[in-house]
Amino acid sequence: MVMANDYGDQIKYKESPYNISSDKVVTASGVRTALGTKEDVANKQDTITDNSTYYPSSKAVYAHTSRVDNPHGVTKAQVGLGSADNTSDINKPVSTATQNALNGKQDVSDRVSTFTGNVSDDTKYPSARLVYAHTSRVDNPHSVTAAQVSLGNVNNTSDLDKPVSTATQTALGGKQDTITWETYISASSTHSQYPTARAVYELVQREL
Incomplete structure (x- = not known):
């Protein structure tokens, strides 16, 4: 041939x-x-199979290399994310580190603007404005009594209306009541009358 x-x-x-x-x-x-x-034409395949006898077409190879659906079954551990959970950011739980940080924070709801109803609660704290408003009060907000300021025996009366004290009355007991001085001494004068010095002088002069 x-x-x-x-x-x-x-x-x-x-x-x-x-x-x-x-x-x-x-x-x-x-x-x-x-x-x-030469390769047998029958060995050319349009799909990729686990067989060393066959060979895939360029189209089959291209179809595989163009896939973006993880055709090789790569795992999260193989890409260095073995410890990651498949949850969206909005659904992620509070992490241990975040919780530890939160444990050192005060709840906003614990801040109060009034002392009413929470005066015995150790978890509540007043605002600076509330504290300032209290410390600025001059209307005896703590209900301090006269006894607490060492004035328990004092009566609430003005100086003008105060009664005569025991000590004063004792002192007054040794005094003469206010009298009307007599400017003339006569035979009708009494023991309750007190002459002025001039009245005494004039009496002496008349008797001379």
């Missing part, structure tokens, strides 16, 4: 061991050897 000279692009097959050339006799052995370098 003589081959036509149409294998210009297959120079290697003209030489041994193939000897497929227009100027050579084609042998069965040479053809088999040449065919042994």
Whole structure:
């Protein structure tokens, strides 16, 4: 069998061991050897399978390399996220670190603007304005009594209306009541009348 000279692009097959050339006799052995370098058309597959006999088409390879649905089953551990949970940011639980930080914070609801109803609650704290308002009061907000300021025996009366004290009355007991001085001494004068010095002088002069 003589081959036509149409294998210009297959120079290697003209030489041994193939000897497929227009100027050579084609042998069965040479053809088999040449065919042994070729892949069977039946082995070409449009899908990728686990078989070393088959080979995929370019389309099948491209279809695989273009996939973005994790065709190799890569796990989160393989990408360094083995400890991560598959939850959205909005649904993530409070982390241990965050909780520890929160434990050192005061709840906003514990801040109060009035002392009413929470005076015995150790978890509540007043606002600065509330404290200032209290410390600025001058209406005895703590209900301090006279006894607490060492004035328990004092009566709430003005100086003008105060009664005569015991000590004062004792002192007054040794005093003469206010009298009307007599400017003239006569035989009708009594022991309850007190003459002025002039009245005494004039009496003495009259008796001379």
